[in-house]
Amino acid sequence: MQNSNVKILATEILSDNWYTLRKITYEYQKKDGTLQTQSREAYDRGNGATILLYNREQKTVILTRQFRLPTFVNGNETGMLIEACAGLLDKDNPEDCIRRETEEETGYKVTAVRKIFEAYMSPGSVTEILYFFVAAYSKAMKVSEGGGLDHEEENIEVLEIGFEEALKMIGTGEIKDGKTIMLLQHIRLQGIL
Ligand SMILES: Nc1nc2c(ncn2[C@@H]2O[C@H](COP(=O)(O)OP(=O)(O)O[C@H]3O[C@H](CO)[C@@H](O)[C@H](O)[C@@H]3O)[C@@H](O)[C@H]2O)c(=O)[nH]1
Ligand SMILES: [Mg+2]
Numbered sequence: 001m002q003n004s005n006v007k008i009l010a011t012e013i014l015s016d017n018w019y020t021l022r023k024i025t026y027e028y029q030k031k032d033g034t035l036q037t038q039s040r041e042a043y044d045r046g047n048g049a050t051i052l053l054y055n056r057e058q059k060t061v062i063l064t065r066q067f068r069l070p071t072f073v074n075g076n077e078t079g080m081l082i083e084a085c086a087g088l089l090d091k092d093n094p095e096d097c098i099r100r101e102t103e104e105e106t107g108y109k110v111t112a113v114r115k116i117f118e119a120y121m122s123p124g125s126v127t128e129i130l131y132f133f134v135a136a137y138s139k140a141m142k143v144s145e146g147g148g149l150d151h152e153e154e155n156i157e158v159l160e161i162g163f164e165e166a167l168k169m170i171g172t173g174e175i176k177d178g179k180t181i182m183l184l185q186h187i188r189l190q191g192i193l
Pocket of ligand 1: 047048086087088089
């Protein structure tokens with residue numbers, strides 16, 4: 001935090017049940033030089049990594065489907081969401097994290113992963129920065145069922161979908177997850193599939 005126009009005055013923890021919600025009060029120097037005191041809530045659930053697995057011969061991608069409670073209480077009738085594989089970093093670096101998460105959730109053991117960019121996904125309220133990766137996959141890399149970790153209560157379905165179909169699913173609203181849309185569009189924009 002190096003912006004000399006901002007001075008943190010107070011940090012209050014509103015909730016630290018599973019992740020941490022803080023209310024931060026700060027002094028902000030406006031362009032005209034005057035000082036303004038503001039406060040904002042920031043939800044800190046750590047940082048994350050996500051990956052799109054693609055197969056050039058088959059022109060397919062690997063996606064997941066799982067129940068996402070926050071979407072269920074906000075308009076997603078079944079609560080089921082189709083997403084690229086993703087996970088929180090814990091103490092890992094993003095690359096190790098995404099390799100581990102890929103194997104746990106999809107059952108594919110990928111070797112060469114490529115970082116493409118990083119993005120704040122909800123900058124007005126959530127601190128998280130998300131690291132984006134892509135990797136080629138093949139049948140030979142499938143080492144387990146995937147599906148996520150039982151002790152984390154993950155019930156993840158693994159989907160292998162034609163790339164063109166996945167792109168269409170953005171238009172139909174069947175794919176409604178930001179990171180997944182960004183990854184699919186990247187694959188198209190870069191001509192990877
Ligand atoms: N008990 C309990 N479990 C929780 C809670 N919040 C999350 N979990 C569980 O903690 C686990 C976290 O799984 P990960 O695979 O590491 O993370 P993720 O939820 O898939 O998050 C990924 O996708 C998010 C949504 O796009 C990203 O925001 C995030 O960065 C990451 O990439 C999941 O099993 C989730 O259900 C909670 O409040 N209580
Ligand atoms: Mg996950």
